[in-house]
Amino acid sequence: MKKKEKAAIILKELRSLYPDATCTLDYKTPLELLIATQLAAQCTDARVNIVTKDLFKKYRNAEDFASADLSELEEDIKPTGFFRNKARNIKECCIKILRDYNGKVPDNMEDLLSLPGVGRKTANVILSTIFNKPGVIVDTHCMRLANRLGLTKSQNPDIVERDLMKILPKSEWANFSHCLVFHGREICHARKPKCENCCILPYCAYGNKNIK
Missing domain, CATH: 1.10.340.30 (Hypothetical protein; domain 2)
Structure with missing residues (x-):
């Protein structure tokens, strides 16, 4: 499966699971x-x-x-x-x-x-x-999941950002990032990820190896 196709499926699954995935910091300005x-x-x-x-x-x-x-x-x-x-x-x-x-x-x-x-x-x-401009937000969750899912092989956030930009439509850059963050917090933990409860396990080489 090509990375673009995989990313599209992953996004669809995660958006259905986290329809309100967005920035969780409180702010007014x-x-x-x-x-x-x-x-x-x-x-x-x-x-x-x-x-x-x-x-x-x-x-x-x-x-x-x-x-x-x-x-x-x-x-x-x-x-x-x-x-x-x-x-x-x-x-x-x-x-x-x-x-x-x-x-x-x-x-x-x-x-x-x-x-x-x-x-x-x-x-x-x-x-x-704030400005509704496309951007891939690479935090620790995003980087960890992107690597586990095989969407990148880098631990450099700038390279991870570029790799994700290549396989996602601009309109979904931020959405994909937020979905990965939410999934990282809930399921795909750095230690002891809950692979058995993961909706995107079929697309994750790390998870399939980890669960055996």
Whole structure:
């Protein structure tokens, strides 16, 4: 079976299982989603949502984050892990947004990648969720499942992104990513995946080998 055909079948199965698969970070503005996505690095969305509930009441806009006391901001986001790097990046990111983009979150990949702490994953979250632009969002779940399903052989997120872009219609890039994330959380765990309960087991070499 060709990868395009396999990907189409997998997407159909997963969309029926997770019809509401989408970004699970809580936000009200593009800036809030940008910051929440940065905080989500090496952290669960659930924990980020707990932290941002108070964070976004304290810091209401780019000006507030840009002028924040760094040590205080570190303490505010500490539960998300890697808080020193994250706090510095968030502060510098907001300074740059104010200076170079008139206080608005950019709507294109090049400008988003120019922001401190923003990589392709974060940029694609913003582009697909806020601006309705196609983007493959490669997080740890997406990378793990794409490899197990034989859709890529790389552990490099940029290469995984390109491999998935080649076999999926642009209109489904984000949907496919979100479906893989949901399935990774529910069934295809990094350790002890529930292969016996997996609706896409027939298309997964890893699963068929693992279940025997």
